[in-house]
Each structure stands twice: as structure tokens, then as C-alpha cells.
Amino acid sequence: DTAVSQTPKYLVTQMGNDKSIKCEQNLGHDTMYWYKQDSKKFLKIMFSYNNKELIINETVPNRFSPKSPDKAHLNLHINSLELGDSAVYFCASSQLGGYTFGSGTRLTVV
Amino acid sequence: EDQVTQSPEALRLQEGESSSLNCSYTVSGLRGLFWYRQDPGKGPEFLFTLYSAGEEKEKERLKATLTKKESFLHITAPKPEDSATYLCAVQDSGNTPLVFGKGTRLSVIA
Numbered sequence: 749d750t751a752v753s754q755t756p757k758y759l760v761t762q763m764g765n766d767k768s769i770k771c772e773q774n775l776g777h778d779t780m781y782w783y784k785q786d787s788k789k790f791l792k793i794m795f796s797y798n799n800k801e802l803i804i805n806e807t808v809p810n811r812f813s814p815k816s817p818d819k820a821h822l823n824l825h826i827n828s829l830e831l832g833d834s835a836v837y838f839c840a841s842s843q844l845g846g847y848t849f850g851s852g853t854r855l856t857v858v
Numbered sequence: 859e860d861q862v863t864q865s866p867e868a869l870r871l872q873e874g875e876s877s878s879l880n881c882s883y884t885v886s887g888l889r890g891l892f893w894y895r896q897d898p899g900k901g902p903e904f905l906f907t908l909y910s911a912g913e914e915k916e917k918e919r920l921k922a923t924l925t926k927k928e929s930f931l932h933i934t935a936p937k938p939e940d941s942a943t944y945l946c947a948v949q950d951s952g953n954t955p956l957v958f959g960k961g962t963r964l965s966v967i968a
Contacts, residue, residue: 845907
């Protein structure tokens with residue numbers, strides 16, 4: 749059983765398209781996150797949700813919109829994709845400080 | 859603003875050659891310092907959490923230590939399977955999301 753699962757694992761798309769990445773956790777954690785890892789492997793927080801409510805929204809273009817239909821799911825929708833959006837996106841969940849990460853979605857914008 | 863600096867950026871060791879990775883941090887009240895291991899194409903995998911200066915934790919060939927300004931990850935007699943990127947992260951007392959360093963890429967040569 750995968751604790752934090754993301755789909756798809758790979759996503760190749762053209763500039764200007766709209767795409768979504770899905771994340772599900774079966775750990776019963778209250779808080780979920782989206783992190784972006786750039787080409788230099790630097791992991792940076794994008795969003796944080798607690799019990800379906802947005803807690804933190806770092807300086808991220810409003811083309812990125814997270815949605816949490818329930819406590820176990822946090823999806824990321826990206827509008828009008830740009831070349832600079834190419835990166836690996838990681839979903840994570842936490843409870844009492846312990847973080848569990850998904851295996852990532854490699855997004856390539858061409 | 860919380861900051862994490864890891865050094866060296868990359869480290870190449872012969873099998874059995876012990877060494878240490880450094881993580882310097884600046885945080886307004888430390889809630890926890892975390893070490894993760896990341897293999898290519900995978901998400902970060904939890905190793906340790908340290909909460910207060912003087913604390914030490916061990917797991918197989920790895921030992922993590924913490925002072926008020928930095929943490930060390932000591933690797934004793936490493937093996938090729940220890941090759942990975944090691945990430946350090948901090949969480950402040952405000953319970954904000956983990957802030958990561960840029961990682962140390964470790965290569966252990968047989």
C-alpha cells in the first residue's frame with residue numbers, strides 16, 4: 749500500500765495547456781502539501797492544506813490552483829503552462845511533524 | 859525567514875571512508891530538524907528528526923547530531939548503496955512547512 753500516491757508520474761505537455769496532478773494519502777494525516785523541486789534539486793513549498801483548508805500559499809503564480817475535495821486528497825491544477833513550470837512536483841502529508849512524500853510528478857513543458 | 863545551508867554540495871567517498879555532511883540553519887525557534895534521503899526518481903525518504911541541541915540519533919551507518927546552529931550527518935564506513943542525495947530541513951515553532959536545504963549529493967565508490 750502506497751502511503752502518498754501521485755498521478756501521473758510523468759507529464760509532457762505543450763506551452764499554454766492546462767493540466768492537473770492528483771495526490772492521495774491513506775495515512776489519515778490532517779495536513780497535505782505541494783512542493784516543487786527544480787533542476788538543481790531544491791525543494792520549495794508551494795501550498796499547505798489542513799483539513800481541506802488552505803493554510804499557506806507561498807509566492808506562486810495564480811495559474812497554480814490547489815483543490816482539496818477531502819482530507820485525503822490534494823490536487824494541483826495548472827493553467828497556461830509555461831516553460832519555467834518544468835520541474836518535479838511532490839505531494840506530502842504530515843501529522844505531528846512527521847512528513848511522508850509521494851514519489852513525484854515530473855512535468856516537462858515543451 | 860528560516861534558512862538552511864548544506865555543505866558540501868557534492869561528496870565522493872571510497873567505500874569504507876567515513877565522513878560528515880553539514881547542515882547550518884537559521885530559524886526563529888526550532889520545532890524540529892529533519893534529515894531525508896532522496897534517490898533518483900523518488901521522493902524524499904525520512905531518516906531522522908532532532909528536536910534539541912545535544913540530541914543524537916543513529917540508524918545503521920548513519921548518525922545525526924544537533925547543535926544550536928547546525929546539524930551533522932555522520933556516515934561511518936559507507937557502502938555504495940548509501941549513494942543518494944541527503945536533504946536537511948527545519949520546521950520552526952510556528953508549525954510552518956518544512957524548509958529544505960539544497961542537499962548534498964553523496965557518491966560512494968566501491
